[in-house]
Structures are given as C-alpha cells and as structure tokens.
Amino acid sequence: MHIMEGFLPHPWWEMWFIIAIPFIAYGVYKLTKITKKIPEALPLLALMGAFVFVLSALKLPSVTGSTSHPTGTGLAAVIVGPAITSVLSLIVLIFQALLLAHGGLTTLGANVFSMGIIGPIVAYMIWLTCKKMRLSNSVGIFFAAALGDLLTYIVTSIQLAFVFPTGTGFFNAFLKFSGVFAITQIPLAIGEGILAVMLFDFLAKYKGQLLDKMKVIKLPQSKTVQETAKQ
Amino acid sequence: MKARYYIVLTAVLIALFVTPLLVAPSAEYSGADSAAEAAISDTGYEPWFSPIWEPPSSEIETLLFSLQAAIGALVIGYFVGYERGKRAKT
Secondary structure, three states, X not given: XXXXXXXXXXXXXXXXXXXXXXXXXXXXXXXHHHHHHOHHHHHHHHHHHHHHHHHOOOOEEOOOOOEEOOOOHHHHXXXXXXXXXXXXXXXXXXXXXXXXOOOOOOOHHHHHHHHHHHHHHHHHHHHHHHHHOOOOHHHHHHHHHHHHHHHHHHHHHHHHHHHOOOOOOHHHHHHHHHHHHHHHHHHHHHHHHHHHHHHHHHHHHHOHHHHHHOOOOOOHHHHHHHHHHHO | OHHHHHHHHHHHHHXXXXXXXXXXXXXXXXXXXXXXXXXXXXXXXXXXXXOOOOOOOHHHHHHXXXXXXXXXXXXXXXXXXXXXXXXXXX
16 A cells, blocks of 8 residues: 555655655666576566566455555565666556556655665565575565565555654654554565465576576575585 | 475465454455545645546456456466476476
8 A cells, every 4th residue: 555646745755756766777777787687587577577566456454454455575676686676666656556546646756665665675685684594495585575565564654654743743643654554564464475485486496597597596506516616 | 295385375375364354344444545544634634636547436446456466467377387388398
C-alpha cells in the first residue's frame, strides 16, 4: 500500500523525488552494464520484474482486518542488486499509479524510496549478514525478503508521520501509521519470505552457474577452482 | 523429501491468509491505505492532487489488478517451464 495521490504536500513530495532520482539513475546505469556484461542475465531481470509485478498485485487479508500487498523486492535485491530493483519498482509503481489509481504520480518519489530503495537495500544487507553468519541460503532469502517487505511499510509510516504529526508529535503519529501499515504487513511479509525461498530454490537448482557468475551464490566447483588458483 | 518441504511451505502460506478470515470474519478488509487516508483526513488535510485517471468501478479495478498479476505469473511460468524443459532434454 503506497502513499496515495496528493497526500504529500509541498515541499515533501519534491524532496522524495530529489532523493530517489540519483538511485534510479544509478539503477539504470547498472542495468545497462549488466545487460552488456552478462546478457544471459536478461531473463532473470524479467523474472524478478515479474515477481514484483505479481506480489504487488495481490491484496491479501491480514490479522488486523484490513488488506495490504507484499512487494517482492527483497528477492530481486539479492539476485540483481538493490539498484536495479529500484528501476523495477519504479515501473510497477508507475503502472499502478496510472492504471489503478493506487499510489500516485506526485507521491512516486516517496513510494520509490520506500519500496524501491530502502526495502531492497535492507534486504540486501540482511542477505549479506546471513551469508557472513554462514546461515543457509534459504534462511538468508527468507529474512531478506520478509524484512525488506516490512521495512518498506515502516518507511511509509515514517514518511507520513513527518508530514502529519497529528498534533501529538512525530512519534505518536509514527505509531499510528505503523499500526495501520506495519502490523498489517507482518503476516504478508512472512508469506513473501516463503514465496521468495521457493523461487530462489528453483533458481539455485536450474540457474546455479548464472547466479555464481552474478556472484549471488558460490557453487562448490568454482570455489575449488578459486582455491586451487590461489595455491 | 523435497516434495514434503514444498507441501509444508504451501500449507503455511495458505494458513497465513486463511487465519485472518477465520479469526475476524466480520472485519471490513479494506485496504490499509484507506485506513491511513482516513487517519490523515481526520487532521483536516485535503489532498492537493487527485489521480489523473481512476478505474470507473471496483470491477474494472479488480480486472486491472488481475491483469497485473497475470502478466507477472505468465513470465514466471514461462521461465520455470523453459528451464525445466531445457534440462529434461539434455
């Protein structure tokens, strides 16, 4: 659930655009680089875009008695990197703003920031941390996808609390908005984590060498090659 | 067993989204964004810009959301089928 059209007054909406634009520009740069360097990664980019497309179209019921949708950006961040994920999110957000009156054009900058920048960056950092802790890939993907999803909505709550302190201050407003967005999101985030693990398992099995080349995972063979090269 | 692993994951997924409907069957299940919209409107705020186009009815909106999901699912299904088929051949 994104910030609705017209719900960020001046100067907030401009500010989020200014913050989001450099990330998008870097994402476009990375996108052109990867298509030149690893052209066989193109279907993977389409797959990640499709994953974001499906998940952000599913409005799911939650224990709070309201509905929201997952983001699908965590898995994309791990596989194609957070920068390219920003571009994928931008495409989905424009689609939803123009055709579904969901989110908005004036709030696009803020929504790209929460869904396409902070969510993916956090997901990617969680993935790296899990890898460092030598947790299994599945565990890493689960936490990256679930927490990246949740973070997106926490950021949305913060963005709204900045603008609408509702008389009782920023923190109370944040609690109010996160009560609406983040609590609703918890079961959805868990669901997204599970779906991401399922798709990742498939990719690891069928596209292991490509993921190895993209430095997402290390295949045992290439590990031994590197080790023998070192000696 | 790999199959059992996927059955368990799928069962958890279904349970996650059926539970709310069982626990709170009479809740409204409107979007979390409309709840936020209501909270903001309570402060007296008037949105300064409205969507340039809105789906004329909730049916059309549902249609477009399903279309979005269908496009995504189509690409995922194509990819998964293509890779499996390729491997089965060799």
